[in-house]
Amino acid sequence: MKSLHIVLAGVLISSSSFVTAEGTSPWLPIPGQFSSSINYSLQSGDSAYIGDQELDVELITGSGASEFERASTTLSFSYGINDFLALDATIGYGDVEVGNADEDSGLTDTTIGLSWRVTDEYFNPGFPTTTLRLGAIINGDYDGARLAAVGKDANGAEFSILLGKSFTNWFSVSAELGVQERDNDVPTATYYAISTLFYPAPGWSLGLGYSDKTFDSNLDIAGPGFSPDRFQEVAEERSLVKASVGYGFGNHGFALLYNNLVDGRNTVNDDAITLSYTLAF
Amino acid sequence: MKSLLITTATVALLAVSSMSFASGADTSAGARTGDAVAYQIGKRVYATQFSCKSCPLSGKKLTKDSAKAILNGEPKVSLSDSDAQALATFLKRRFKL
Numbered sequence: 001m002k003s004l005h006i007v008l009a010g011v012l013i014s015s016s017s018f019v020t021a022e023g024t025s026p027w028l029p030i031p032g033q034f035s036s037s038i039n040y041s042l043q044s045g046d047s048a049y050i051g052d053q054e055l056d057v058e059l060i061t062g063s064g065a066s067e068f069e070r071a072s073t074t075l076s077f078s079y080g081i082n083d084f085l086a087l088d089a090t091i092g093y094g095d096v097e098v099g100n101a102d103e104d105s106g107l108t109d110t111t112i113g114l115s116w117r118v119t120d121e122y123f124n125p126g127f128p129t130t131t132l133r134l135g136a137i138i139n140g141d142y143d144g145a146r147l148a149a150v151g152k153d154a155n156g157a158e159f160s161i162l163l164g165k166s167f168t169n170w171f172s173v174s175a176e177l178g179v180q181e182r183d184n185d186v187p188t189a190t191y192y193a194i195s196t197l198f199y200p201a202p203g204w205s206l207g208l209g210y211s212d213k214t215f216d217s218n219l220d221i222a223g224p225g226f227s228p229d230r231f232q233e234v235a236e237e238r239s240l241v242k243a244s245v246g247y248g249f250g251n252h253g254f255a256l257l258y259n260n261l262v263d264g265r266n267t268v269n270d271d272a273i274t275l276s277y278t279l280a281f
Numbered sequence: 282m283k284s285l286l287i288t289t290a291t292v293a294l295l296a297v298s299s300m301s302f303a304s305g306a307d308t309s310a311g312a313r314t315g316d317a318v319a320y321q322i323g324k325r326v327y328a329t330q331f332s333c334k335s336c337p338l339s340g341k342k343l344t345k346d347s348a349k350a351i352l353n354g355e356p357k358v359s360l361s362d363s364d365a366q367a368l369a370t371f372l373k374r375r376f377k378l
Contacts, residue, residue, distance in 0.1 A: 025313075029317065030320050032377065039311055122325060248315035250315050252315065253317070276312040
């Protein structure tokens with residue numbers, strides 16, 4: 001029976017891209033500067049939302065799995081074309097384990113984006129820094145139709161507007177509102193994020209934030225109208241709180257980030273910790 | 282029937298397991314370098330100390346020549362050491378000086 005479950009899951013699972021460029025700053029890179037970042041992230045959870053009902057993973061699986069774990073390493077790049085245009089790209093490798101049931105790894109989805117700063121808060125008094133970003137989501141190299149799927153197995157595009165305002169030299173606020181469209185019957189996703197950043201001492205930064213992402217659908221896993229071939233169409237929602245601490249000097253930057261899911265639907269109740277290092281040229 | 286329920290629940294778990302990683306909103310921007318932070322602060326220092334309405338360069342466009350002049354101390358504006366360093370980072374990187 002277990003093998004049957006796995007086969008069914010492998011056939012039916014819709015997986016999602018986890019590499020996107022959300023979190024991009026409204027403040028563009030230094031003109032002419034090329035930056036590269038390596039990010040290592042560990043994510044785990046031991047309960048899940050089926051619809052809006054939270055259940056233990058162990059209970060759902062009949063002790064087949066007590067939690068899921070995911071490790072991902074991403075490389076991200078940015079280049080300041082000039083004072084108001086910038087390019088970014090992200091590529092990664094992910095490894096997923098779901099108890100003893102299955103595991104998989106592979107090249108994750110790639111994103112490539114172009115950002116255009118429309119207004120500059122410093123030279124347009126009364127306006128925040130406003131940046132528009134258009135990006136492409138390119139399907140990675142993995143098997144999306146299996147238990148431990150690495151991604152959503154779909155190509156797509158994303159568009160977002162980012163706003164930022166520095167109120168003092170040591171305190172700034174930014175926000176992002178975006179939409180993603182993917183093929184393979186994946187619902188339209190909308191998201192927003194709000195972040196605050198403090199600079200308590202030279203080189204140091206502290207961040208606090210909140211984000212929410214919703215896949216626009218009325219379909220719940222195991223709910224009315226649900227069938228195994230409609231996994232990619234379910235209404236997934238994730239609301240996160242985020243905290244970070246960073247230190248930078250010269251062309252180097254280090255950061256430790258923590259994300260925690262505070263509300264969700266059709267998703268795992270998880271948290272994640274990420275280490276990031278950036279080197280600019 | 283029981284088997285169907287178990288299968289549905291299992292499939293559901295597997296689905297959410299993979300979907301848990303779906304949300305791009307989980308991701309965050311990479312670490313900011315010291316120069317990137319200084320550039321941003323320096324830009325603000327320029328805007329609030331040099332080009333504001335009551336500032337010495339009010340209404341004037343920032344150019345490579347005016348950036349050089351500021352780096353050479355003209356016009357004279359009293360700044361803290363950290364603000365002066367951030368301003369220098371901004372002007373030098375902005376105009377490749």
